[in-house]
Amino acid sequence: MTTHPELETVDMMLNMGPQHPSTHGVFRMVLWIDGERIVDMEPHIGYLHRGSEKLCEGESYGQVVTLFDRLDYVSNFNNEQVFCRAVERLMDIEVPERAMYIRTILCELNRVASHLLFLGTYALDAGAMTPVLYAFRERERIQNLYEAVSGARMMHNFIRIGGIKEEVPADFVPRVRQLLGELRRGVEECDNLLTFNEVFLARTRGVGVIDSDTAVSYGLTGPCLRASGLAYDVRKDHPYEIYPNVSFTVPVGEYGDCWDRYWVRVQEAYQSLNIVEQCLDQMTEGPIMPQMRRIARPPKGEVYVHGENPRGDIGVYLVSDGTDKPYRLKVRPPSYCNLTALRHMMKDAFIADAVVILGSLDIVLGEVDR
Amino acid sequence: MTEQDKPVSEPEESAPEGAADETPQVEAPASARPARRAPPHEEEAPPEVLNSRGQTTLGLLMRIADPYVLAHGGRDDIPWIETRAQSLIEVARRCRDHRDLDLKMLHCLLVVDYTEHLQAVYVLLSPVKGTRAILKVNVPADEPKVPSLTGLWRAADWYEREMHELFGMEFEGHPNLSPLILYEGFEGYPGLKSFPFNDYNEF
Numbered sequence: 001m002t003t004h005p006e007l008e009t010v011d012m013m014l015n016m017g018p019q020h021p022s023t024h025g026v027f028r029m030v031l032w033i034d035g036e037r038i039v040d041m042e043p044h045i046g047y048l049h050r051g052s053e054k055l056c057e058g059e060s061y062g063q064v065v066t067l068f069d070r071l072d073y074v075s076n077f078n079n080e081q082v083f084c085r086a087v088e089r090l091m092d093i094e095v096p097e098r099a100m101y102i103r104t105i106l107c108e109l110n111r112v113a114s115h116l117l118f119l120g121t122y123a124l125d126a127g128a129m130t131p132v133l134y135a136f137r138e139r140e141r142i143q144n145l146y147e148a149v150s151g152a153r154m155m156h157n158f159i160r161i162g163g164i165k166e167e168v169p170a171d172f173v174p175r176v177r178q179l180l181g182e183l184r185r186g187v188e189e190c191d192n193l194l195t196f197n198e199v200f201l202a203r204t205r206g207v208g209v210i211d212s213d214t215a216v217s218y219g220l221t222g223p224c225l226r227a228s229g230l231a232y233d234v235r236k237d238h239p240y241e242i243y244p245n246v247s248f249t250v251p252v253g254e255y256g257d258c259w260d261r262y263w264v265r266v267q268e269a270y271q272s273l274n275i276v277e278q279c280l281d282q283m284t285e286g287p288i289m290p291q292m293r294r295i296a297r298p299p300k301g302e303v304y305v306h307g308e309n310p311r312g313d314i315g316v317y318l319v320s321d322g323t324d325k326p327y328r329l330k331v332r333p334p335s336y337c338n339l340t341a342l343r344h345m346m347k348d349a350f351i352a353d354a355v356v357i358l359g360s361l362d363i364v365l366g367e368v369d370r
Numbered sequence: 371m372t373e374q375d376k377p378v379s380e381p382e383e384s385a386p387e388g389a390a391d392e393t394p395q396v397e398a399p400a401s402a403r404p405a406r407r408a409p410p411h412e413e414e415a416p417p418e419v420l421n422s423r424g425q426t427t428l429g430l431l432m433r434i435a436d437p438y439v440l441a442h443g444g445r446d447d448i449p450w451i452e453t454r455a456q457s458l459i460e461v462a463r464r465c466r467d468h469r470d471l472d473l474k475m476l477h478c479l480l481v482v483d484y485t486e487h488l489q490a491v492y493v494l495l496s497p498v499k500g501t502r503a504i505l506k507v508n509v510p511a512d513e514p515k516v517p518s519l520t521g522l523w524r525a526a527d528w529y530e531r532e533m534h535e536l537f538g539m540e541f542e543g544h545p546n547l548s549p550l551i552l553y554e555g556f557e558g559y560p561g562l563k564s565f566p567f568n569d570y571n572e573f
Binding site: 089221237317336340 | 445446447448474475476477478480482483491493497498500502504523524525527528550551552553560561
């Protein structure tokens with residue numbers, strides 16, 4: 001075929017989403033492409049905007065927990081925990097030790113469940129059908145435990161200001177121990193299936209690279225930041241609840257590409273299982289709620305609390321005016337901040353890699369739009 | 371309400387009692403219904419105290435931003451300083467580039483509506499050193515204007531767009547303050563306290 005240099009070429013605009021299955025929700029992006037290369041892209045969010053922050057101002061503190069369930073709907077416990085910690089800090093409540101251990105066990109298992117969901121769907125994004133079946137089978141075991149503990153598979157509303165809703169079932173400890181054994185095997189199975197698969201490596205190695213300085217400037221946190229080589233983990237840098245009592249390592253990537261982001265998450269799942277095991281060993285009997293007023297009414301003041309979510313660093317800035325409803329509540333959503341770097345990662349990438357890069361960020365749109 | 375304010379010793383037993391006490395309130399006519407917001411807590415608020423790490427951070431902040439600081443305070447290891455809008459960029463740049471503070475990440479940006487004035491709150495964080503600090507800027511509600519920090523942090527781009535959309539805060543120097551999360555054609559600033567939102571009629 002002959003080329004005609006005198007012919008004018010224009011970048012083609014391509015719309016992707018919001019109903020595209022690989023966008024993990026309702027996310028739309030507009031890509032400008034030159035042949036196979038992405039010249040520029042623009043993300044469009046807001047399809048799931050419910051005004052959660054404003055809604056919080058009309059609900060009492062106890063009710064706000066239910067709204068936090070609906071932000072990041074695949075790691076509900078972690079969301080509930082960070083909000084309750086903010087209120088507890090403002091009211092100076094000492095959480096009973098047993099409640100903290102149960103919270104941590106549930107949160108860390110939630111991290112494993114979330115990473116398993118990522119592993120399965122990310123493999124789908126990269127063109128592998130099988131791992132999603134394995135990952136969902138393992139995730140189902142965790143969901144069954146949640147159902148036994150809180151009565152719900154997704155919107156638990158289990159962590160309360162000051163402690164937890166109720167005592168866990170009598171067979172909780174042996175059941176979690178058995179679950180740990182099953183999950184270790186299960187995560188390893190998924191890991192073996194996908195991590196060093198040659199096709200998967202070819203799809204993800206060196207794709208969507210972001211260096212640590214740029215990542216910090218964009219406000220990336222969680223696995224996305226650690227993949228770029230910076231070992232920042234709230235559980236280590238600002239330990240909260242019982243994290244000072246447990247030992248774990250923070251897996252760190254090398255190049256900041258899609259494979260590193262994937263690998264960091266898989267390693268984190270193993271670490272979370274270790275944390276759960278240590279919690280089971282250290283946990284003692286005791287109360288699960290402190291002596292406190294039934295209606296939380298924090299004194300005037302403001303507080304900023306953040307914690308490690310499976311997706312990154314979730315923060316809550318809470319302003320109280322002394323009533324039983326928050327005056328202003330701002331959520332710092334990790335997915336939202338991670339998504340801002342998408343444009344940087346996608347520049348000059350192949351159009352076929354767009355889905356792989358987006359998937360590696362592991363966004364949850366409920367949290368991005370709020 | 372007084373029943374509920376008592377410390378609860380046995381939640382399982384007292385829960386039905388509390389529920390029984392609440393029923394007459396629900397049935398009261400709409401005109402006699404108490405104000406939507408419960409009265410403030412009578413207890414004295416505990417003073418906000420900084421720990422030793424927070425004191426060190428505050429000392430560093432005061433040293434680099436001394437002429438610009440209007441007020442300061444903090445809780446735990448997160449100190450806050452208040453500056454004027456015109457000196458915000460300078461203070462933020464010094465925070466970011468200081469070797470010991472190393473506040474390289476703009477962690478969170480929010481606007482609080484205090485009806486007579488708006489407050490922009492910038493939470494800064496160092497992923498390497500672990501220091502945290504908060505910058506606050508008060509601006510009048512009728513002319514909410516602060517300089518944009520997009521030149522310092524790329525993360526400021528979306529944060530500022532969102533806050534502009536929800537609170538009408540003007541970020542001077544922002545390259546593109548187009549709507550981000552609300553639907554096209556939405557009018558008003560839903561984040562503001564004056565926006566009618568919680569006063570809908572239930573049916």
